[in-house]
Amino acid sequence: MFDKVSEALKSRGFAVSRFGTAAEAAEYLNRSIDNKTVGFGGSVTLQEMGLYETLGSHNQVVWHWQGGPELRREAMTTQVYLTSVNGLAETGELINIDGSGNRVAGSLFGHEKVYLVVGRNKIAPTYEEALWRARNIAAPKNAQRLGAKTPCAAKGDRCYDCASPGRICRTLVVLWEPMTGMETEVVLVDEELGY
Ligand code: SF4
Structure with missing residues (x-):
């Protein structure tokens, strides 16, 4: 199912790897990343794949979900950075919304290499539809996961473009191409992962 999106990503300059299962993707990442400092963005996908534990056995992994909010800064300067996206268009745009900014910042600067791990549920046919899903x-x-006091968390049905103090959507980043000087690999997984 990844032929179209894979070609679009490659034509934009992203490296692409494809896997049938999350377990295979996790094994690949575990083989590829060794003896490095590794930063994680907040990502249910990475959590579901158990990557903090597997990579942590032979890398120095920094993740604020495991060690507290102050680790966000430390994760900005690791050799490798991993996170996911909120939407991926089949035309190749990668979309992320963020509240604290560390996750999108990590995808933009400061590392030798970034991996974006993307389950099939994140993919939409067009940029507009991928943005809508994000x-x-x-x-x-x-x-809802964060217990935010927002209309979307209360109802769970859609975005209300709220003005709540607890609004989690404070920036939108679209990767059209990899950032200059930073290799960026999209790891496509034919399973539903994260949100
Ligand atoms: S803008 Fe507000 S209502 Fe919309 S998804 Fe973000 S937090 Fe929820």
Whole structure:
């Protein structure tokens, strides 16, 4: 199912790897990343794949979900950075919404290499549809996970473009191409992962 998106990503300059299962993707990442400092963005996908534990056995992994919010800064300067996206268009745009900014910042600068691990549920046919899913599916689910006091967390059905003090959507980043000087690999997984 990844032929179209894979070609689009490659034509934009991203490296692409494809896997049938999350276990195979995790094994690949565990083989590829060794003896490095590794930063994680907040990502249910990475959590579901158990990558903190597997990579942590032979790398120095920094993740604020495991060690507290102050680790966000330390994760900005690791050799390798891993996170996911909220939406991926089959035309190759990678979309992320963030509240604290560390996750999107880590995808933009400061590392030798970035891996973006993307389950099939994140993919939409067009940029507009991928943006819609990021705003109306991923963000409300993340607001619910975080217990945010927002209309989307209360109802769980869509984005209300709220003005709540607890709004989690404070920036939107679209990767059209890999950032200059930073190798970026999209790891496509034919399973539902994260939101
Ligand atoms: S803008 Fe507000 S309502 Fe919309 S998804 Fe973000 S937190 Fe929820």
